[in-house]
Amino acid sequence: MRALTLKELFSGYNDVEIPDKIGNDEAFIPTVDQSDTNNNSLLFILDKVGNGISTQPECTSVDASTIVTSRDRLIKDSKARVVRVGNAREALAYALSNTYAINYDKIKIIGITGTNGKTTTASLIYHILQKAGYSVGFIGTGRIISDNVLLTDSNYSMTTPDPTLLYRSISKMIDDGCTYVVMEVSSHSIALKKVAPIRFYYSIFTNLGEDHLDFHKDKEEYFHTKLQLFHSTQKGLFNLDDYYVRKAAVSAPCSKSTFGIIREADTFATDICINKLDSSTFFYRENGLIFKAQTNLIGAFNVYNALAALKCVIDLGIKPCVAKSALKEIKSVDGRMQFFRGRINAVIDYAHTPSAFSNCLKTIKDGINRGQKLIVVFGCGGDRDKRKRPLFGKIAEELADKIVICEDNSRGEPFSSIAKDIASGIMGDFEIIQDRESAIKYGFNIANDGDVVAVIGKGHEKYKLVNNEYIPFDEAKIVLEAQAEAITRLCE
Numbered sequence: 001m002r003a004l005t006l007k008e009l010f011s012g013y014n015d016v017e018i019p020d021k022i023g024n025d026e027a028f029i030p031t032v033d034q035s036d037t038n039n040n041s042l043l044f045i046l047d048k049v050g051n052g053i054s055t056q057p058e059c060t061s062v063d064a065s066t067i068v069t070s071r072d073r074l075i076k077d078s079k080a081r082v083v084r085v086g087n088a089r090e091a092l093a094y095a096l097s098n099t100y101a102i103n104y105d106k107i108k109i110i111g112i113t114g115t116n117g118k119t120t121t122a123s124l125i126y127h128i129l130q131k132a133g134y135s136v137g138f139i140g141t142g143r144i145i146s147d148n149v150l151l152t153d154s155n156y157s158m159t160t161p162d163p164t165l166l167y168r169s170i171s172k173m174i175d176d177g178c179t180y181v182v183m184e185v186s187s188h189s190i191a192l193k194k195v196a197p198i199r200f201y202y203s204i205f206t207n208l209g210e211d212h213l214d215f216h217k218d219k220e221e222y223f224h225t226k227l228q229l230f231h232s233t234q235k236g237l238f239n240l241d242d243y244y245v246r247k248a249a250v251s252a253p254c255s256k257s258t259f260g261i262i263r264e265a266d267t268f269a270t271d272i273c274i275n276k277l278d279s280s281t282f283f284y285r286e287n288g289l290i291f292k293a294q295t296n297l298i299g300a301f302n303v304y305n306a307l308a309a310l311k312c313v314i315d316l317g318i319k320p321c322v323a324k325s326a327l328k329e330i331k332s333v334d335g336r337m338q339f340f341r342g343r344i345n346a347v348i349d350y351a352h353t354p355s356a357f358s359n360c361l362k363t364i365k366d367g368i369n370r371g372q373k374l375i376v377v378f379g380c381g382g383d384r385d386k387r388k389r390p391l392f393g394k395i396a397e398e399l400a401d402k403i404v405i406c407e408d409n410s411r412g413e414p415f416s417s418i419a420k421d422i423a424s425g426i427m428g429d430f431e432i433i434q435d436r437e438s439a440i441k442y443g444f445n446i447a448n449d450g451d452v453v454a455v456i457g458k459g460h461e462k463y464k465l466v467n468n469e470y471i472p473f474d475e476a477k478i479v480l481e482a483q484a485e486a487i488t489r490l491c492e
Helices: 088-099 118-131 163-175 187-191 219-231 243-251 301-315 320-329 354-367 386-399 415-423 436-445 475-491
Strands: 027-031 041-044 066-070 081-085 108-113 136-140 143-146 180-184 200-205 233-239 255-260 267-274 280-286 289-295 338-340 345-349 374-378 402-405 452-456 463-466 469-472
Touching: 027 088, 041 088, 066 088, 081 088, 088 163, 108 118, 108 219, 118 136, 118 180, 118 301, 118 320, 136 163, 143 163, 187 219, 200 219, 200 243, 200 301, 219 233, 219 243, 233 243, 233 301, 255 301, 267 301, 280 301, 289 301, 289 320, 301 320, 338 475, 345 354, 345 475, 354 374, 354 386, 354 452, 374 386, 374 436, 386 402, 386 415, 402 415, 402 436, 436 452, 436 475, 452 475
Parallel strands: 027 041, 041 066, 066 081, 108 180, 108 200, 136 180, 200 233, 233 255, 255 267, 345 452, 374 402, 374 452
Antiparallel strands: 136 143, 267 280, 280 289, 338 345, 463 469
């Protein structure tokens, strides 16, 4: 990292009050770590986040020579020089973007936002651009990749990283020669101003459902937060079949186009054929461009993801023949409706919202034959929106034949409390097995030929978070082992 003057650090961010005692030629390196500061450090004191974004104007004691903080925070017991800003988080993002000297003209950043489908759509775009011969960066749920090199460890879980990691990663991607960065953009990252300096070349709005209402005041605020992304993008692509995304398509100030299935859009899919738990085909149609596409990702909702990905890359100049060939090659996206075939089939999915959970189970239910059972193993995250837990229970009862409730990153919340909330939405029978591995094995033990065991909630994650401790946990490996043991049982 290079040291910059305050004028250089805050270039692009104007809501700054610099005290006279700081010289114009003094240079600083931004940090948020109070334990690692020196005379060249510019320590950012960030507002805490609770239910929504809350400024904390209480006194703060710090030991640093120069700090940045919001205007209404009182600093005590410190001889520090204080730089006052309107929003410390936004100021930090600009400071880091400038520190890493990110030139947004050197790379095209593609942002994907929405409640569901972000990871799958981003993964499809990433894969197609790679197949077209480009070096590509990926910033998404659980992983950051620069030109095929993984930059994060197995405990990394965020969708959009904090600025200290985000801008370092984008800088590396530019240094590595990446032409594009495909990036999931969460509502948290927009609300917390993590992405404020980024100039997006192309952004996609997939849909808007019920999620993160433990963070946002209500769904309208959630929607308007998502909409902010399109104030900093050149071109937006909007799902015309979603009510809130249609509203965004009307009000977004960027250049825009639309996609969809059930409404008349600029790009749309027809002749959709869903081959149960296999593949789907459809005709891509846009201004005289028509071709047949195939995706091996199961479920009608993945037609939307594939359609958005194809429209995006074609807009970027990728030939349709290259795009559809690359799409057909993709067998699955880790942890997203990932299908494991066998005498007892298995599905792993990351579904965290009632709509995603329902879509997942409906897709499986519609894809199995009469007499075959759907066994669902799932939980809900601790210290998160409690209101959706009974909805998960209700949906499981409506669509599954057997229900097993287990842990899913309970964090610091007692599992018994989470399980009770889920069970309150269930009228009939269910099993509670706290240990997730034991619950998965139980699901396979009660399954017979042709049944499907759906393990929902953790998806790609390689850990479980219990009592706020990260513990190695590879769900795909456990599912494969349990599947093999169950098949051995059937053969005896």
